[in-house]
Amino acid sequence: MDTIKTYLDNVFAAFPQTNKVQTIKRDMLTGMEEKYVALRQQGKNEDEAVGIVIANFGSVDEISQELGVAITSPQQDITKTDDTASVITMSLQEARSYLSKSRGVGYAMGIACFMLTIGISTALITQAAESIGVMIPLVIGGIIIMLITAYRASKDFERYQKANISLAPIDHMILSEDRARFKIQSIFIGAVTGIAVLSLMAVALEGHTNIPFIIAVGFTFFRLPVALTTRLGYDYLLGNWQYKLGRWTYVR
Amino acid sequence: MGYSTISSDVLRGYIDLMILRALSEGDSYGYEISKKITEISGNGYTMKETTLYSAFSRLEKLGYLHPYPGTYTGGRERTYYSLTTTGREYYQRKCTEWDLTMDLISKFVKEAGHGHN
Numbered sequence: 001m002d003t004i005k006t007y008l009d010n011v012f013a014a015f016p017q018t019n020k021v022q023t024i025k026r027d028m029l030t031g032m033e034e035k036y037v038a039l040r041q042q043g044k045n046e047d048e049a050v051g052i053v054i055a056n057f058g059s060v061d062e063i064s065q066e067l068g069v070a071i072t073s074p075q076q077d078i079t080k081t082d083d084t085a086s087v088i089t090m091s092l093q094e095a096r097s098y099l100s101k102s103r104g105v106g107y108a109m110g111i112a113c114f115m116l117t118i119g120i121s122t123a124l125i126t127q128a129a130e131s132i133g134v135m136i137p138l139v140i141g142g143i144i145i146m147l148i149t150a151y152r153a154s155k156d157f158e159r160y161q162k163a164n165i166s167l168a169p170i171d172h173m174i175l176s177e178d179r180a181r182f183k184i185q186s187i188f189i190g191a192v193t194g195i196a197v198l199s200l201m202a203v204a205l206e207g208h209t210n211i212p213f214i215i216a217v218g219f220t221f222f223r224l225p226v227a228l229t230t231r232l233g234y235d236y237l238l239g240n241w242q243y244k245l246g247r248w249t250y251v252r
Numbered sequence: 253m254g255y256s257t258i259s260s261d262v263l264r265g266y267i268d269l270m271i272l273r274a275l276s277e278g279d280s281y282g283y284e285i286s287k288k289i290t291e292i293s294g295n296g297y298t299m300k301e302t303t304l305y306s307a308f309s310r311l312e313k314l315g316y317l318h319p320y321p322g323t324y325t326g327g328r329e330r331t332y333y334s335l336t337t338t339g340r341e342y343y344q345r346k347c348t349e350w351d352l353t354m355d356l357i358s359k360f361v362k363e364a365g366h367g368h369n
Binding site: 020023027028030032034035038056057058059062063066067 | 281282283286287298300301302303304305306308309310328329331
């Protein structure tokens with residue numbers, strides 16, 4: 001049900017907050033929530049019920065015309081903020097594919113970090129002469145993967161660099177919820193990484209060799225770039241958003 | 253029933269009639285009115301929220317609806333509407349107008365039908 005409230009908050013964000021607007025918004029929220037409850041009682045699941053309620057919302061223009069509220073046209077505003085910027089309209093599917101592409105860069109970087117961690121920590125912990133055959137290919141391989149990934153990413157993401165992204169309000173909301181869930185995960189990953197770094201230092205100082213431990217630390221460092229690129233992806237999609245005429249538009 | 257294929261331009265002129273009809277049996281509020289409209293339509297038509305609530309505002313300004321605040325379980329407020337006398341008269345006028353419209357348009361529909369036969 002929070003989704004319905006957030007949806008209405010977004011829709012009415014561009015309206016002047018007069019008493020009239022607030023009353024209409026309140027009555028609409030009550031009505032939509034009642035419809036939601038009725039649909040749930042008919043056996044619809046949460047997503048279906050929210051989907052039906054929002055699909056029956058209609059068009060904001062009807063409300064703004066009735067209330068005589070002028071909402072600035074998006075074209076005018078985009079020219080104001082940036083003359084050269086193009087607008088990429090994204091569906092939820094496209095936004096998610098953008099995110100998974102961004103996460104893909106993280107995975108490649110993660111593999112590189114994993115190799116570097118194993119290589120360097122093996123070198124730190126054991127005597128260099130014994131492990132040099134393992135260490136050198138891992139470190140060199142890791143660096144090569146990093147360079148290739150960085151180069152490919154800079155080409156792949158070129159078209160997004162200068163463009164403004166436009167998302168429908170409902171898609172913006174769904175992604176915001178995804179981001180909130182992801183944030184909780186990334187706090188956990190951050191904590192685990194911190195502990196791993198401290199442990200690695202402690203073990204390195206004592207000079208023990210513990211292969212499973214090194215692999216566990218390597219895995220932690222693998223997760224780190226994945227979390228970072230996912231976060232950057234969400235920030236890009238949901239970053240500086242302004243609500244204009246029924247759509248969220250990204251403004252740099 | 254394929255009511256969803258009716259162009260919204262066609263329905264626009266009769267949104268008020270539907271809402272006034274739903275209120276003709278007694279005072280009501282947003283969701284109940286919406287439910288009533290769906291019911292009367294034989295479950296084939298659901299009015300969009302923005303259509304419904306912008307119509308309330310319009311009909312209120314025209315003096316056909318009288319809004320008053322009410323509360324329901326949970327202590328939350330919502331707006332109830334009652335049909336005014338001028339609202340009832342307006343409803344009657346719209347019904348007559350529809351009869352005439354149907355009478356006029358159906359002549360053309362039938363003529364077209366004969367043309368095919």
